[in-house]
Amino acid sequence: MEDLEFDKNLKKAITATERKQQKMFLKSVEKSIEKSKKTNWLIAASIATIIGLSSYFIFSNQVVSNQELYAKNFTPYENVVVPIVRNNKELTTKALAFAYYELGEYEKAIDLFNQLTITNNTEKATINFYKANANLMLDNYTNAKDLFLQIVKNNKKVWQQESIWYLALIFIKLEDIDNAKLFLQKLQQLNSYKINKVNDLLKSLD
Amino acid sequence: MNEQQLILRLKISDKKTLEKIYIDNRDSFINFARKFNLSDNDIIDVYQDAIIVLQEKAIEGKLENLNCTISTYLFGIGKYMLFEKARKNNKTVSNFPLENEAYNYKKITEDFIDEEPNEFQILLQKGFASLGKKCKEVLTLFYYRGFTIDEITEKLNYNNKNVVKSHKSRCIKQLKENINIKS
Numbered sequence: 001m002e003d004l005e006f007d008k009n010l011k012k013a014i015t016a017t018e019r020k021q022q023k024m025f026l027k028s029v030e031k032s033i034e035k036s037k038k039t040n041w042l043i044a045a046s047i048a049t050i051i052g053l054s055s056y057f058i059f060s061n062q063v064v065s066n067q068e069l070y071a072k073n074f075t076p077y078e079n080v081v082v083p084i085v086r087n088n089k090e091l092t093t094k095a096l097a098f099a100y101y102e103l104g105e106y107e108k109a110i111d112l113f114n115q116l117t118i119t120n121n122t123e124k125a126t127i128n129f130y131k132a133n134a135n136l137m138l139d140n141y142t143n144a145k146d147l148f149l150q151i152v153k154n155n156k157k158v159w160q161q162e163s164i165w166y167l168a169l170i171f172i173k174l175e176d177i178d179n180a181k182l183f184l185q186k187l188q189q190l191n192s193y194k195i196n197k198v199n200d201l202l203k204s205l206d
Numbered sequence: 207m208n209e210q211q212l213i214l215r216l217k218i219s220d221k222k223t224l225e226k227i228y229i230d231n232r233d234s235f236i237n238f239a240r241k242f243n244l245s246d247n248d249i250i251d252v253y254q255d256a257i258i259v260l261q262e263k264a265i266e267g268k269l270e271n272l273n274c275t276i277s278t279y280l281f282g283i284g285k286y287m288l289f290e291k292a293r294k295n296n297k298t299v300s301n302f303p304l305e306n307e308a309y310n311y312k313k314i315t316e317d318f319i320d321e322e323p324n325e326f327q328i329l330l331q332k333g334f335a336s337l338g339k340k341c342k343e344v345l346t347l348f349y350y351r352g353f354t355i356d357e358i359t360e361k362l363n364y365n366n367k368n369v370v371k372s373h374k375s376r377c378i379k380q381l382k383e384n385i386n387i388k389s
Binding site for chain 2: 007026033100
């Protein structure tokens, strides 16, 4: 590979990485500005109507608690699939799909996952598992749920317990606590994957 | 802190300074951007991008002889980016009146606006993300901040520049291995 060409590409790749980090930092600054503006508004509102505000707090606390449980426990599954890339001219769609997944470009990752020709059930489960995770990151809970359910039903080898865990979280997010508990209890019986978190979550839901 | 001090701090990527400039100009930028008929999210998105471009221009040393205030320059960048965003959203806007501006904001922002990474760059980003902290630091100083090997030697307190050179080569080799490129 020509060094100059490689350097040019690397410069662009690192620039893109830096820009993403700066953007994340600025988003956090923006969030704190919005939060402080919201707080100021709440203080003003509390002077106007203390009773109304306290009922607002009671109501909003109830609404967010399951959402908070989801947010506290959800992280997308780390990519452990490393497809081989022979050289930069022979990039496989699969390698690129997982690269997009790792970089947080979930829409592009899903698009490429959909283009893959899958030859066996294990591979299908793996692709569906990451596709479901990508859907979760985009707040597409129904798509994610369907994909995880397919994995649990159709293959008994890989991504079973992990998918059950994510299904439980999705049901918490969708406020369907009965189903969430069912999946968590299933994991509790298996007594291995994320068992401490499973027990904690079950306690919180009771 | 005067403008020159702010520019110097931006040049060394000081986060506090970036935050201060962001907060100081935010509300007036949002008010200014209202006429573009964009959503609040779009306006904030453009504003953040404009701040990033501003910082990059400081790193490149382009702000050292600025003949206007930092705010005016930032608004110039932001205005061009708002035009582009509105154009992409199919809002009917006239062409950006470049001739009325002190700087060519189209040229200033083109590297930021036009560049969609190619597939190889995506893989490089992934390989870079899995490098160790030290490698990331050396490569970022060299490729993003534009430091010379001598400047990196001094900044990171290495004994001599040959150590930096070989460290940089090792990091690139590691990066290639991370994405399974057989060179």
